[in-house]
Amino acid sequence: MIAQVTRVLARRTKAADPDDAGSVLILTLGYAVLAIAVILVCTAATSLYLAQKQLDAMADAAALAAADGFDLSVVDGEPVATLTDAGVRREAEAMMGTLDPEARLISASTPDGVSARVTVAGQWHPPIVTVFVPDGVVLESTATSRTALR
Numbered sequence: 001m002i003a004q005v006t007r008v009l010a011r012r013t014k015a016a017d018p019d020d021a022g023s024v025l026i027l028t029l030g031y032a033v034l035a036i037a038v039i040l041v042c043t044a045a046t047s048l049y050l051a052q053k054q055l056d057a058m059a060d061a062a063a064l065a066a067a068d069g070f071d072l073s074v075v076d077g078e079p080v081a082t083l084t085d086a087g088v089r090r091e092a093e094a095m096m097g098t099l100d101p102e103a104r105l106i107s108a109s110t111p112d113g114v115s116a117r118v119t120v121a122g123q124w125h126p127p128i129v130t131v132f133v134p135d136g137v138v139l140e141s142t143a144t145s146r147t148a149l150r
């Protein structure tokens with residue numbers, strides 16, 4: 001009785017199973033392509049993040065240099081540091097000339113005579129060109145620095 005049940009189950013199992021030869025290879029290749037795509041996108045995202053941080057640092061450095069370009073005067077016996085748009089732009093351009101030739105100085109001005117606001121732009125390109133990420137992105141960073149006398 002047990003032998004008959006085993007034979008019947010064996011026949012049904014053989015009849016119900018189609019030939020699965022090669023289907024694991026297709027799944028493996030699919031997962032490999034997916035893994036490579038994820039790695040490429042993560043590499044591009046990391047590169048974009050680092051490029052933005054580098055541009056932020058350049059904007060900070062240019063704003064700090066621009067805030068040091070103040071005109072010193074004495075009013076009522078007190079020293080007063082004032083910034084001008086021309087002085088802020090001059091100092092920011094001098095700093096940008098030493099940092100990165102690919103970065104562009106978009107604007108440099110003083111909104112209140114005490115602060116220097118600098119906007120810098122640059123272009124980012126992915127380290128490995130793929131269909132998953134854009135070919136290039138324009139990045140922009142704005143920094144503000146204040147001058148103070150104590």
